[in-house]
Amino acid sequence: MRLRFTKMHGLGNDFVMLDGISQRIKLSPQKIRRLADRHLGVGCDQVLLVESPRTPDADFRYRIFNADGGEVENCGNGARCFARFVRERRLTGKHRLLVETASGTLELNLLDDGRVSVDMGAPVLEPEQIPFAADVRAESYPLEVDGETWLIGAVSMGNPHAVLLVDDVDSAPVETLGPKIEHHERFPQRVNAGFLQIQSRTQARLRVFERGVGETRACGTGACAAMVAARLRDLVDDEVQIQLPGGTLTIHWSGPDRPVTMTGPATTVFHGQIVI
Ligand SMILES: N[C@@H](CCC[C@H](N)C(=O)O)C(=O)O
Numbered sequence: 001m002r003l004r005f006t007k008m009h010g011l012g013n014d015f016v017m018l019d020g021i022s023q024r025i026k027l028s029p030q031k032i033r034r035l036a037d038r039h040l041g042v043g044c045d046q047v048l049l050v051e052s053p054r055t056p057d058a059d060f061r062y063r064i065f066n067a068d069g070g071e072v073e074n075c076g077n078g079a080r081c082f083a084r085f086v087r088e089r090r091l092t093g094k095h096r097l098l099v100e101t102a103s104g105t106l107e108l109n110l111l112d113d114g115r116v117s118v119d120m121g122a123p124v125l126e127p128e129q130i131p132f133a134a135d136v137r138a139e140s141y142p143l144e145v146d147g148e149t150w151l152i153g154a155v156s157m158g159n160p161h162a163v164l165l166v167d168d169v170d171s172a173p174v175e176t177l178g179p180k181i182e183h184h185e186r187f188p189q190r191v192n193a194g195f196l197q198i199q200s201r202t203q204a205r206l207r208v209f210e211r212g213v214g215e216t217r218a219c220g221t222g223a224c225a226a227m228v229a230a231r232l233r234d235l236v237d238d239e240v241q242i243q244l245p246g247g248t249l250t251i252h253w254s255g256p257d258r259p260v261t262m263t264g265p266a267t268t269v270f271h272g273q274i275v276i
Pocket residue numbers: 013045046066072073074075076077078159160192210211212213216218219220221222
């Protein structure tokens with residue numbers, strides 16, 4: 001199968017974007033791993049496949065796959081790249097898009113300054129819906145890892161996130177603790193692990209060990225989940241600049257049942273073809 005693709009990134013979280021409308025694409029976990037392989041394929045954290053919508057209300061549908069080949073529910077940086085991709089490939093002329101994803105319909109807006117703003121929907125906090133094993137819903141939960149107890153926030157932005165507060169993200173044990181949290185038995189579908197340093201009520205720093213990938217330069221849903229975990233504990237205001245290793249996202253959330261809005265850039269790197 002010969003595939004045309006576009007390589008993109010959102011703050012260094014990189015994607016192989018596939019137009020599944022003008023080409024017939026049959027993906028398997030093995031093919032996704034090959035596309036994502038930085039030595040044997042194109043190389044990316046996630047593969048995003050654009051398709052036609054199933055309902056007349058939406059403009060498009062897309063599917064997201066992690067580098068390990070698994071399909072996931074949501075991806076914030078991918079959503080912004082998607083908006084730029086469909087405009088640049090002339091699949092649409094619209095600035096406001098409705099797109100179906102595995103976790104529901106998202107609204108995206110291409111701003112005049114080139115950034116993309118995404119209504120990521122309301123966060124899910126009920127443990128069984130995250131899913132996370134806990135008897136009752138709480139703002140934070142003790143999580144035992146190798147005999148040590150860490151305090152985490154548990155949030156779903158369509159996909160599951162654990163958020164830990166740390167004093168300094170630079171020295172946080174992202175590489176060692178991240179995989180243990182990702183595979184923790186209390187998260188039956190595994191989890192993305194965010195390490196959050198609050199700098200002020202409007203500024204924070206974040207590193208994310210992503211499920212199915214490892215640490216990435218940025219995670220959009222991770223930034224939204226971090227905002228929610230911090231806001232629930234009244235540590236930040238309604239709008240926060242979250243600085244990730246790859247750059248900064250603006251996240252807005254005014255409280256439970258309200259949608260989270262994420263605004264940031266999306267960048268095209270190159271176009272290519274691959275035989276897989
Ligand atoms: N990079 C993403 C999240 C991608 C999915 C995640 N690894 C998961 O398994 O849920 C983002 O920008 O949100």
